[in-house]
Amino acid sequence: MRTAYSVETVRAAERELMARLPEGALMQRAAAGLAAACAGRLRRTRGGVYGARVVLLVGPGDNGGDALYAGARLARRGAAVTAVPMDPERTHPGGSAALRAAGGHLARAVPQRADLVLDGLLGIGGRGGLRPAAAALVERIPPGVPVVAVDLPSGVDADTGEVAGPAVTADVTVTFGAYKPGLLIDPGASRAGAVHLVDIGLELPSPQVEALQHADVAGLLPEPTATSDKYRRGVVGIVAGSAQYPGAAVLAVAGALRGGAGAVRYVGPAAEAVLARYPETLIGPGRVQAWVVGPGLGEGRAGEVAELLAGDAAVLVDADGLRGLDAAALRARSAPTLLTPHAGEAAALLGVSRESVEAGRLDAVRMLTQRYGAAVLLKGSTTLVASGGAAVRVNPTGTPWLATAGSGDVLSGLTGSLLAGGLSGADAGAVGAYLHGLAARRVGGPLLAQQVAEALPDAWQDTRHP
Numbered sequence: 208m209r210t211a212y213s214v215e216t217v218r219a220a221e222r223e224l225m226a227r228l229p230e231g232a233l234m235q236r237a238a239a240g241l242a243a244a245c246a247g248r249l250r251r252t253r254g255g256v257y258g259a260r261v262v263l264l265v266g267p268g269d270n271g272g273d274a275l276y277a278g279a280r281l282a283r284r285g286a287a288v289t290a291v292p293m294d295p296e297r298t299h300p301g302g303s304a305a306l307r308a309a310g311g312h313l314a315r316a317v318p319q320r321a322d323l324v325l326d327g328l329l330g331i332g333g334r335g336g337l338r339p340a341a342a343a344l345v346e347r348i349p350p351g352v353p354v355v356a357v358d359l360p361s362g363v364d365a366d367t368g369e370v371a372g373p374a375v376t377a378d379v380t381v382t383f384g385a386y387k388p389g390l391l392i393d394p395g396a397s398r399a400g401a402v403h404l405v406d407i408g409l410e411l412p413s414p415q416v417e418a419l420q421h422a423d424v425a426g427l428l429p430e431p432t433a434t435s436d437k438y439r440r441g442v443v444g445i446v447a448g449s450a451q452y453p454g455a456a457v458l459a460v461a462g463a464l465r466g467g468a469g470a471v472r473y474v475g476p477a478a479e480a481v482l483a484r485y486p487e488t489l490i491g492p493g494r495v496q497a498w499v500v501g502p503g504l505g506e507g508r509a510g511e512v513a514e515l516l517a518g519d520a521a522v523l524v525d526a527d528g529l530r531g532l533d534a535a536a537l538r539a540r541s542a543p544t545l546l547t548p549h550a551g552e553a554a555a556l557l558g559v560s561r562e563s564v565e566a567g568r569l570d571a572v573r574m575l576t577q578r579y580g581a582a583v584l585l586k587g588s589t590t591l592v593a594s595g596g597a598a599v600r601v602n603p604t605g606t607p608w609l610a611t612a613g614s615g616d617v618l619s620g621l622t623g624s625l626l627a628g629g630l631s632g633a634d635a636g637a638v639g640a641y642l643h644g645l646a647a648r649r650v651g652g653p654l655l656a657q658q659v660a661e662a663l664p665d666a667w668q669d670t671r672h673p
């Protein structure tokens with residue numbers, strides 16, 4: 208499991224550790240890790256540190272201090288290091304002195320010839336959009352030169368991944384002590400590049416955000432045993448499709464057949480199309496452990512949704528099923544319930560704009576789980592899964608090629624199948640999104656939704672091999 212912590216949590220752990228260490232020790236640990244990562248990068252790109260031209264963008268706080276001390280270490284190894292302070296009156300004094308003593312120097316303008324740029328403008332102390340002095344330095348980063356962000360790319364909100372205005376786009380982010388949510392959640396995650404964690408010895412409580420990895424998923428997947436039969440493995444029912452959208456039913460069934468349930472039942476007007484493609488499908492009402500309702504349902508079928516929600520099987524509500532949901536009915540349920548909106552559907556459920564959901568995905572998914580009393584999977588770039596007050600799960604797999612009609616139907620079938628296999632709403636959502644994203648990466652792009660479904664068994668097997 209990869210875990211991420213809010214600024215408040217990191218600050219508290221930092222205070223606790225600092226009280227037990229000599230002054231400045233943590234910053235030296237951070238700078239040593241940062242310099243090592245930069246040296247590694249320079250070795251790969253130009254054969255070594257000696258003679259490399261390194262530019263430091265230096266902000267007024269400790270983030271700038273980290274950059275200056277790391278710059279001093281690189282200067283001692285023969286790099287030509289130039290630091291450009293955002294505010295020359297407010298620059299980490301110890302760091303500036305160390306850099307000068309190591310042979311580096313400070314400048315007013317950003318040199319345009321460089322082998323590496325360190326973004327040490329703002330770390331976890333950054334608030335709001337970059338102020339003009341910081342934005343002006345970011346604008347002067349020479350194009351094509353690799354950028355290493357110190358702790359996080361300046362302009363990215365550490366707690367949410369929100370980006371208000373200009374921000375640094377890094378090739379690598381060297382982060383200290385713990386991942387921050389903004390490094391895992393878009394739009395921030397896309398600005399961070401490859402994230403490298405430097406252990407500085409912080410002791411941390413439970414995380415605010417987490418991301419499953421192969422071993423976590425393999426541990427949650429429902430595998431059949433010698434005593435399994437198709438009913439014990441779980442039956443998933445799909446209520447999807449309409450005369451207008453029969454394909455949604457076929458794609459949801461395609462996902463459900465590869466999600467580990469023992470049988471897939473289809474209820475709706477697209478039975479012929481479903482059977483033509485998947486003769487394995489059971490047709491018509493019957494007992495199930497989990498329902499998937501919504502893909503391609505069209506309008507005027509809220510009654511079917513309400514009826515399923517009144518029952519005691521697990522229910523996944525997607526797409527058209529999400530229209531006019533009754534929060535009180537959802538809150539009254541005791542079986543697992545999972546809502547799987549994309550940003551537009553989430554916006555409608557919250558009564559806000561789609562843009563605000565996309566800009567603040569973490570807040571949106573937390574508000575949805577609170578308001579509807581259900582687990583919520585918010586689809587899109589860096590899919591999030593929230594359930595009650597537990598850590599929000601961010602999906603680390605996936606590809607923008609998934610932004611294609613029908614891929615969400617495959618996801619809902621797959622995830623419903625996992626619910627039928629006995630996973631909780633949050634686990635089914637996180638594991639479903641993970642496999643779906645892994646399968647899509649295997650296909651590459653451009654991809655068809657049905658290819659994603661077909662690649663699911665291979666993705667499932669991949670999770671067993673770390």
Ligand SMILES: NC(=O)C1=CN([C@@H]2O[C@H](COP(=O)(O)OP(=O)(O)OC[C@H]3O[C@@H](n4cnc5c(N)ncnc54)[C@H](OP(=O)(O)O)[C@@H]3O)[C@@H](O)[C@H]2O)[C@@H](O)CC1
Pocket residue numbers: 217218221233234237266267268269270271273328329330331332333334335336337338341357358359383384407
């Ligand atoms: N935590 C740990 O364990 C460790 C932390 N370490 C390091 O410390 C970093 C945190 O340092 P920090 O607290 O000094 O804050 P930092 O990010 O440098 O920024 C604050 C300064 O920026 C300014 N400013 C704010 N917003 C702005 C904006 N939008 N645009 C422009 N300016 C803005 C703000 O100005 P003010 O608001 O005061 O006017 C203030 O001067 C952390 O990320 C990590 O690198 C490691 O050394 C060791 C272990």
Ligand SMILES: Nc1ncnc2c1ncn2[C@@H]1O[C@H](COP(=O)(O)OP(=O)(O)O)[C@@H](O)[C@H]1O
Pocket residue numbers: 526549585586587588589590605606607608609610611612613614615616617618643
């Ligand atoms: N930019 C993106 N990056 C990664 N995944 C994306 C992106 N946009 C959409 N997706 C994924 O593609 C799928 C689309 O689902 P959805 O919007 O319900 O489409 P549809 O209703 O056509 O099936 C979801 O799994 C979503 O997370």
Ligand SMILES: [K+]
Pocket residue numbers: 270326327328329330356357358359360361
């Ligand atoms: K930074």
